[in-house]
Amino acid sequence: MRAVIQRVSSASVTVGSKNTGAIASGLLVFLGIHRDDGTQEIKWMSDKIRNLRIFEDNEGKMNRSLIDTGGAMLVISQFTLYGDCRKGRRPGYSAAAPPEQANALYEQFITHVTASGIETASGKFQAHMEVSLVNDGPVTLLLDSNKIF
Numbered sequence: 001m002r003a004v005i006q007r008v009s010s011a012s013v014t015v016g017s018k019n020t021g022a023i024a025s026g027l028l029v030f031l032g033i034h035r036d037d038g039t040q041e042i043k044w045m046s047d048k049i050r051n052l053r054i055f056e057d058n059e060g061k062m063n064r065s066l067i068d069t070g071g072a073m074l075v076i077s078q079f080t081l082y083g084d085c086r087k088g089r090r091p092g093y094s095a096a097a098p099p100e101q102a103n104a105l106y107e108q109f110i111t112h113v114t115a116s117g118i119e120t121a122s123g124k125f126q127a128h129m130e131v132s133l134v135n136d137g138p139v140t141l142l143l144d145s146n147k148i149f
Helices: 039-051 099-115
Strands: 002-015 018-023 026-032 062-064 072-077 120-122 129-144
Touching: 002 039, 002 072, 018 072, 018 120, 026 039, 039 099, 039 129, 072 099, 099 120
Parallel strands: 026 072, 072 120
Antiparallel strands: 002 018, 002 026, 002 129
16 A cells, blocks of 8 residues: 655545545545555554654644644545556556455545544545645655555
């Protein structure tokens, strides 16, 4: 499982003309599901993201987590995080989970985050989405459940 995490002042996602999710201060998470991912990766990734100390404390140091700040999370499915661009000019996506599996795990991820008490919004799986955000910092991090980076 891979994630691109951005600390935001606000973020929203629209499908067509319909707003499907919006948050104020918190984290925008682009989530990619690997074909070998399962419940263990969901738990690890959601716990890691919720507890990342990337929000400033009273002294201006990044020392507070999403849990500490009471912020929200906007989760967007992003299979292209498993795009392999090493050969040719067209990325290969063979490492990404097939849509049915990816959707189930994406929904489980959202459920796990929500159950932990975090206000959670999301995009629409397999839809063409427009994501708007105000990156706060900017702070952008990459996570991989296999700890590749």
